[in-house]
Amino acid sequence: TIGKTITCKAAIAWGPGEELSVEDVEVLPPRAHEVRIQIYYTGVCHTDAYTLSGKDPEGAFPVVLGHEGAGIVESVGEGVTSVKPGDHVVALYTPECGECKFCKSGKTNLCGKIRATQGQGLMPDGTTRFRARGKDLLHFMGTSTFSQYTVVADISVVAVTPEAPMDRTCLLGCGITTGYGAATITAKINPGDNVAIFGAGCVGLSVIQGAVQKKAGKIIVVDVNDSKEEWAKKFGATDFVNPTKLSKSVTEELIAMTDGGLDYTFDCTGNVQVMRAALESCHKGWGECIIIGVAAAGQEISTRPFQLVTGRVWRGCAFGGVKGRSQLPSLVKDYMEDKLKVDEFITHRFPLGEINTAFATMKQGDCIRAVVTL
Ligand code: NAD
Ligand code: AHE
Ligand code: ZN
Ligand code: ZN
Numbered sequence: 001t002i003g004k005t006i007t008c009k010a011a012i013a014w015g016p017g018e019e020l021s022v023e024d025v026e027v028l029p030p031r032a033h034e035v036r037i038q039i040y041y042t043g044v045c046h047t048d049a050y051t052l053s054g055k056d057p058e059g060a061f062p063v064v065l066g067h068e069g070a071g072i073v074e075s076v077g078e079g080v081t082s083v084k085p086g087d088h089v090v091a092l093y094t095p096e097c098g099e100c101k102f103c104k105s106g107k108t109n110l111c112g113k114i115r116a117t118q119g120q121g122l123m124p125d126g127t128t129r130f131r132a133r134g135k136d137l138l139h140f141m142g143t144s145t146f147s148q149y150t151v152v153a154d155i156s157v158v159a160v161t162p163e164a165p166m167d168r169t170c171l172l173g174c175g176i177t178t179g180y181g182a183a184t185i186t187a188k189i190n191p192g193d194n195v196a197i198f199g200a201g202c203v204g205l206s207v208i209q210g211a212v213q214k215k216a217g218k219i220i221v222v223d224v225n226d227s228k229e230e231w232a233k234k235f236g237a238t239d240f241v242n243p244t245k246l247s248k249s250v251t252e253e254l255i256a257m258t259d260g261g262l263d264y265t266f267d268c269t270g271n272v273q274v275m276r277a278a279l280e281s282c283h284k285g286w287g288e289c290i291i292i293g294v295a296a297a298g299q300e301i302s303t304r305p306f307q308l309v310t311g312r313v314w315r316g317c318a319f320g321g322v323k324g325r326s327q328l329p330s331l332v333k334d335y336m337e338d339k340l341k342v343d344e345f346i347t348h349r350f351p352l353g354e355i356n357t358a359f360a361t362m363k364q365g366d367c368i369r370a371v372v373t374l
Helices: 046-053 101-105 115-119 166-173 175-186 202-213 228-235 250-257 272-280 305-309 324-336 352-362
Strands: 006-012 021-027 034-043 068-076 088-091 130-132 135-137 149-153 157-159 195-198 219-222 239-241 264-267 288-291 313-316 346-351 369-373
Touching: 006 130, 006 352, 021 149, 021 352, 034 088, 034 166, 046 352, 068 149, 068 166, 088 166, 088 324, 157 324, 166 175, 166 324, 166 369, 175 202, 175 264, 175 324, 195 202, 195 272, 202 219, 202 228, 219 228, 219 250, 228 239, 239 250, 250 272, 264 272, 272 288, 346 352, 352 369
Parallel strands: 195 219, 195 264, 219 239, 264 288, 288 313, 346 369
Antiparallel strands: 006 021, 021 130, 034 068, 034 149, 034 369, 068 088, 088 157, 130 135
16 A cells, blocks of 8 residues: 555544534555554544534634544655654654754754644645545544544654554543643642642643652642542542532632642633633742643633733643653553553543443543554
8 A cells, every 4th residue: 555545534524513424535555754653543532523513713624524543654755764664653643753942942842843734624735635526624632533544744753662552652642641741741740749739630630740750749630520539539639529510619618728839720610610720829939830721713711811910820731741752652651551551541432433431421521641553
């Protein structure tokens, strides 16, 4: 198949708010500095549903969604040196070129090299590698993992040990890495720091894992769903608060529990009111609130500027601040050495033909992650 177009199955989003349609798609061969990957497994993330809903200002259709995938390199275009056919890989929606202003700054994991075309759903040369029903389909987040084969830029993929099971490592492509990185890389939690995590989904539970690894003091989980208490404790949370069951505000409660407020708080809900509460629960003088959740278009955050004047900080991160090509292999290694939980997050599995059920399941409270087998 090298150099040839491959016809395979993909879940196509033809328009906003429509169900995905699993059908034949043509996947063109990789061009220079591109990699064609056979995707074996993909997680389904809320951001896929967000873009499918039509609320993502960058959303465009028809498109092949999916950004939490693992697979094996099928072929590579001219000039690709970082991976080769047969390599087991994870797709990276946050690429790492190593040479742009962002990559060289040492201050961020964001990479500027292909961000403009990635946001337009195109490969770096401004074209697409997907066709169906005689029409061009757009790419998504530079990854498009809801297809049995996909083409990505060579800076958007990382090889990992072939011993790692792909049906689990796919989750390192977004949710787990995002939360774990937010705690360990973005927040840089110190031993004894008190932290609060708003939202105990895949991302929030991963923040707990990072906080445990960093030997945090109190690890308080805030969730409106009582069934998340058991999940939170299983991952190492010390306390659980359901804000709907309090007689005072969640901020007052958290400040009382921590002698003045948290060293770090994390929003893992995407709710802008929660983001405010998370900031205002931070300790005066130094507490930092890390924004991870994705809020819908048009939503804005607000607080009294006095909250920032008195030393609280609002910060945010994409992919946890993790540089995919240089740092993901060691997370896979940690998983293989039982130092990082991954299996525990998988509550549901579906074949590609039932991907719409995976989306519906994700929106229910008992789903942490659904993995789709391609
Ligand atoms: P999830 O839906 O599985 O978990 C969210 C949790 O928040 C649920 O347990 C829910 O009960 C709880 N919740 C909802 N409203 C709440 C409220 N008002 N107060 C407290 N808890 C509340 O989602 P997830 O997969 O863990 O993702 C969380 C968010 O992170 C989403 O917005 C997702 O799009 C975003 N995300 C961002 C990045 C990034 O790189 N920045 C990466 C992955 C996901
Ligand atoms: N396109 C949306 C923003 C979506 C968003 O915030 N994406 C996160 C990753 S979410 C993963 O589940 C991200 O990485 N953002 C950084 C980037 O460069 O896209 C919008 O509102 O326009
Ligand atoms: Zn995601
Ligand atoms: Zn770069």
